[in-house]
Amino acid sequence: MPFMKQNLAGLEAYKAPYITTGIKLDANENTHPIPQALRDHMREWVDSMLISLYPDTNSIALCEALARNYEVPSDWVVCGVGSDQLIDYLLRAVLKEGDKVLAPGPSFSMYRQSTFINGGQLIEVPLASDFSYDVPAFLEGIRKEQPQLIFICNPNNPTGCALTNEEMERIVTSTSALVIIDEAYGEFLGETAIPLVKKYSNLIVLKTFSKAYSLAGARVGYGVAQAPLITMINKIRPPFNLNIFAQEVALWVITHQEAFAPSIAAIVSERERLIKALKELGLTVYNSKANFLWVETPLALDEILTKEEIFIKKMGYNGKPYFRISIGTPKENTLLINVLKKEARVCAQQA
Ligand SMILES: Cc1ncc(COP(=O)(O)O)c(C=O)c1O
Structure with missing residues (x-):
């Protein structure tokens, strides 16, 4: 396009999938239910909103x-x-x-x-x-x-x-x-x-x-x-x-x-549980102070998990594949661990 700034030619538009089903652990969101009081407040507010x-x-x-x-x-x-x-x-x-x-x-x-x-x-x-x-x-x-x-x-x-x-x-x-x-x-x-x-x-x-x-x-x-x-x-x-x-x-x-303190605390404690569980499965997991983990493995983790409708982010760095996995609710994290445990058994049987 002759009118476009030249430096934009080599730039790719930002892309992100819009996932609304399954277990979404690909974008570092807080997957805990939002406080009911927030829903109630916004429902009431809609009646008087100055739109x-x-x-x-x-x-x-x-x-x-x-x-x-x-x-x-x-x-x-x-x-x-x-x-x-x-x-x-x-x-x-x-x-x-x-x-x-x-x-x-x-x-x-x-x-x-x-x-x-x-x-x-x-x-x-x-x-x-x-x-x-x-x-x-x-x-x-x-x-x-x-x-x-x-x-x-x-x-x-x-x-x-x-x-x-x-x-x-x-x-x-x-x-x-x-x-x-x-x-x-x-x-x-x-x-x-x-x-x-x-x-x-x-x-x-x-x-x-x-x-x-x-x-x-x-x-x-x-x-x-x-x-x-x-x-x-x-x-x-x-x-x-x-x-x-x-x-x-x-x-x-x-x-x-204060309404968010319980979910933040749960994510922080689940972070340590998930690090331990993934390490036990033989994955390399780095220390994290956030609500996600940086994981290194030759396994196609994203493909394994997507089959079970668990979505994580595949990333690359220095020519190597890495995965970023958000910490979900305890139930979501357990499901993720169980899928990976099952897959680890399959891999061991095939080896
Ligand atoms: C490090 C960092 N900064 C900023 C943002 C942008 O967040 P938002 O635009 O949703 O406030 C993100 C979102 O993923 C992020 O990871």
């Missing part, structure tokens, strides 16, 4: 609730249509053609996609051989490449490794570039870098309602940073980005977080 009016363009009630939650001023918070949207706005606001962006490798695919769309080049600093963060290599990457923007994914998707706040502080203080700490899975780690935002003006922490808080379908993410950084994003953010439904449902969740 004929534009929504609050600044999602003020939601930003204020988030600000109270993190004890920061409300002009230190911005909401996006998922944290994906905020990733794109940050890159749009910062990058000039050819600018460098540094990220761990492997990490979240949208860092590469959005960097590319916004004219930048993504430089990956490989994780260590056990897929933990290699902090000295990351610091050396920053020194050598002098990137304009740095992503830290904590815990990292797809590997589940995590940094401490001290390690992240070392990274933030090593540069004047913008540092984005993406805490999409932070609730499963149980720590946040948001207190660091008070000390560093080049830092933004991104979080989302899509994972621990079961709202992937509502598309709400947010960023916490000092006011000038938030103002920068607001210059780019289009009016009315969050619809009224999204604002309302996220406001309920942030003001009723």
Whole structure:
């Protein structure tokens, strides 16, 4: 197409299957039932919803609730249509053609996609051989490449490794570039870098309602940073980005977080059970602080499980196959383990 920007020619559109049946362990969602009180609240809210009016363009009630939650001023918070949207706005606001962006490798695919769309080049600093963060290599990457923007994914998707706040502080203080700490899975780690935002003006922490808080379908993410950084994003953010439904449902969740504590705790304890069970089956499973596991095996795990309507994500890294398996409910995890046990017996018989 003669009118298309040349750099888009080599770019593939993002694809994801829309699966609504079976056991969905491919996208790191919280598969526990959503709290009944949330359903009840939204059912009542529908009767009075102001759908004929534009929504609050600044999602003020939601930003204020988030600000109270993190004890920061409300002009230190911005909401996006998922944290994906905020990733794109940050890159749009910062990058000039050819600018460098540094990220761990492997990490979240949208860092590469959005960097590319916004004219930048993504430089990956490989994780260590056990897929933990290699902090000295990351610091050396920053020194050598002098990137304009740095992503830290904590815990990292797809590997589940995590940094401490001290390690992240070392990274933030090593540069004047913008540092984005993406805490999409932070609730499963149980720590946040948001207190660091008070000390560093080049830092933004991104979080989302899509994972621990079961709202992937509502598309709400947010960023916490000092006011000038938030103002920068607001210059780019289009009016009315969050619809009224999204604002309302996220406001309920942030003001009723305790309703999600049991499912988050169950996922964290199931994570350890699943790691142990998969290791016993001879699979290589890496440590994870998130709600998914990074698994290495020559078996076609995705094919084996899809036959039983259990869906996981097949991924590749350095020419090798890997699988990312979200932690489901105890019942879902048991079904997954049982299918794999059966298959392990079949493999043993065939060997
Ligand atoms: C590390 C990470 N960051 C951000 C996102 C985007 O989440 P959302 O746009 O649903 O808020 C995801 C989603 O998979 C993710 O894994």
